[in-house]
Amino acid sequence: MIGLVMLAIIGMGTLFVVHNARRSVAEEVRSSVNLALQLIDAGLEQAVAAGRSPVEWIAQLARLDHARHLSLSIHQGERTIIDLPSSAGPAEGEEAPAWFAWAVAPDPLVAEKHLHQIGNPMIQITVDANPADEIAEAWIEARGFLLLMVALAVTVYLVVHTTLGRAFKSVGIILEGLEDLENGDYSRRLPEFYLPEFARISRAFNHTVGTLEKTREENRALAQRSLAIQEEERRYLAQELHDELGQSLSAIKAIAASLRKPERDDRPNADAIGAIQSICDHLFAVLRTLMQRLRPLMLDELGLKASLEDMIENWRGRYPSIALDFSCDDGIDECIGDARIHVFRIVQESLTNVVRHSGAAKLGIHLDLIEATGERPEALLLEVSDDGAGFDPARVPAGLGLLGIRERVESLRGQFSLSTRPGAGVTLRIEIPCEGTCP
Ligand SMILES: Nc1ncnc2c1ncn2[C@@H]1O[C@H](COP(=O)(O)OP(=O)(O)OP(=O)(O)O)[C@@H](O)[C@H]1O
Ligand SMILES: [Mg+2]
Structure with a gap:
């Protein structure tokens, strides 16, 4: 986002620079052409006032060297009297890049002046503007401005990027910490961050995780303790069932067996005694299962x-x-x-x-x-x-x-x-x- 905003600012700055350069190049070129025409007018008037023929004065113009961004051509009928091209344009390395030249080039400007002479063919003076030099000058000014703007944008971008990057790095570390916490890793601690707000978050996080870790340890210890008590209780119950109930049942069964005398023909008693014995057997089986459930004795032994x-x-x-x-x-x-x-x-x-x-x-x-x-x-x-x-x-x-x-x-x-x-x-x-x- 910041990069895009910076690009937009550079783009708008470039448009502004191009717009200004285009206006100033057009004005420069127009005023040069106007000046040239005014000078020619003034020269002609002076020549006429001094009694010289305009053609004579015009011939003197041929002695002019290149007129920077103007080209001058004078024709009389079919005959070319003067053809003075503009200077060769900016020096090597000073030309504006093609896109800039294209963007700021003014519309073609050609000024013509006609001198009518009695008995002689008409003299046609053409002043033609070549804006290459002006464009090169405008480019040198614009280049400085554009470079300054790009340097500023890059600096702002880097400063913002570094500051935000540091902040987001902290956010990343905090998120990792939270994920670890979610996965049950309470040993994770966050570092002391550079930015004060994040430093406070980090301290609060570490404090909370520390408390959670302590609570979990306490819970674990409590659970271990209560499970140990439960197992101890079961072991005790199993032992009591074995020692007390088991012994008593064995005794009942033994007494019942001793009461069963084959020589006595006592059927009702024999049936009752048989019932006591089978109830004892049943209770033994129940007791064994119960003891096994309460405390698998094999666990300690085997x-x-x-x-x-x-x-x-x-x-x-x-x-x-x-x-x-x-x-x-x-x-x-x-x-x-x-x-x-x-x-x-x-x-x-x-x-x-x-x-x-x-x-x-x-x-x-x-x-x-x-x-x-x-x-x-x-x-x-x-x-x-x-x-x-x-x-x-x-x-x-x-x-x-x-x-x-x-x-x-x-x-x-x-x-x-x-x-x-x-x-x-x-x-x-x-x-x-x-x-x-x-x-
Ligand atoms: N192997 C399984 N297949 C299908 N459902 C199961 C299975 N194990 C547990 N469940 C479901 O999970 C529920 C909770 O099981 P859990 O052992 O915690 O309680 P419970 O067996 O209902 O009672 P209890 O406290 O006596 O164990 C059960 O009620 C049952 O619906
Ligand atoms: Mg269950």
Whole structure:
């Protein structure tokens, strides 16, 4: 825009200069021709007053050298008495460029004078103007003005361009900072800018991001703490169920067995005792499932991979219509350390969601270790994808399940992404940095 305005100013200046030059060249040429005619008139009058013949006086004109931008020709009848061309024009290098000469050239100006003499043929004096010299002079003046104007325009353009460029560079850096913030990178800080308004924005941005980063850290710590309390509570409940309820059930079952004496023919009692035993068996089964859900004991003893395999085996038995593809890299236990209960819970919730909501025929669960590259630490990548109904995350109200998954992932400084749309299944991608490699 600024460049265009400058070009427009230069264009208008050029028009103005050309217009003035054209007027002054035309005036110069006209006045030269007029002057020449007046001088010829005066000379002739003087010659006549002195009793000389006009032809004699005219002959003297032949001695004139070039008359700058005038050419003079005098004819008597068919005879040429004088043919005085104008000077050769401006010197080499001083000529105006063709466009300027074309723009300022005046209309052709030829003045004629006729002298009638009795008994002699008429004398015809022709004064013809050649404006080349005038145009060259006008060009020299215009050139100076145009150069000055171009120099001024370029200077103004450069000053404005540099100032605005600096301002826009700051805007670019601020935008990058905002984008990083949008992507969850709270470590970004803006530099102290040169322009005071941007410097204030930068300070306010840094302050806000600092506060956000602190708040996120506090949230993460709180989430970690509350998840740890939850897991601790579950572990305690599982232990109590095992120690108290499990022991008591075993005792009831043992007592029932001791009451069943084969020698006594006591059918009603035998039936009741049999019922107690089968209720005990049923309660044992319920208790085992409950304990397993509350705290997968295998997790502490055999590790994450074995516990997941066990859960999946169990799951395949219960839902044979869903083809489940499961893979798990060795070494995930070393990578994930104490966070394995979280990964276990995430897979557990994903499986529950697939059964409850998806109606899928195929389900894939893959846990891969990804190597460290550049800024990314070594990490565990968990992908759960089904080919079921999918959903529109903007419309479906969030439940506690997905929210819990997100919280667990965030408390482990991981990345969570859910891609789904109606009819296209659900893919859950989770990346958790390995223990000890968190930034
Ligand atoms: N695999 C899936 N296929 C289709 N829809 C799903 C799937 N997983 C989740 N959803 C949709 O997302 C919603 C939220 O899931 P989320 O697990 O957060 O809550 P929920 O399962 O409804 O309840 P809960 O709090 O008991 O887990 C679900 O109600 C369901 O509509
Ligand atoms: Mg759920």
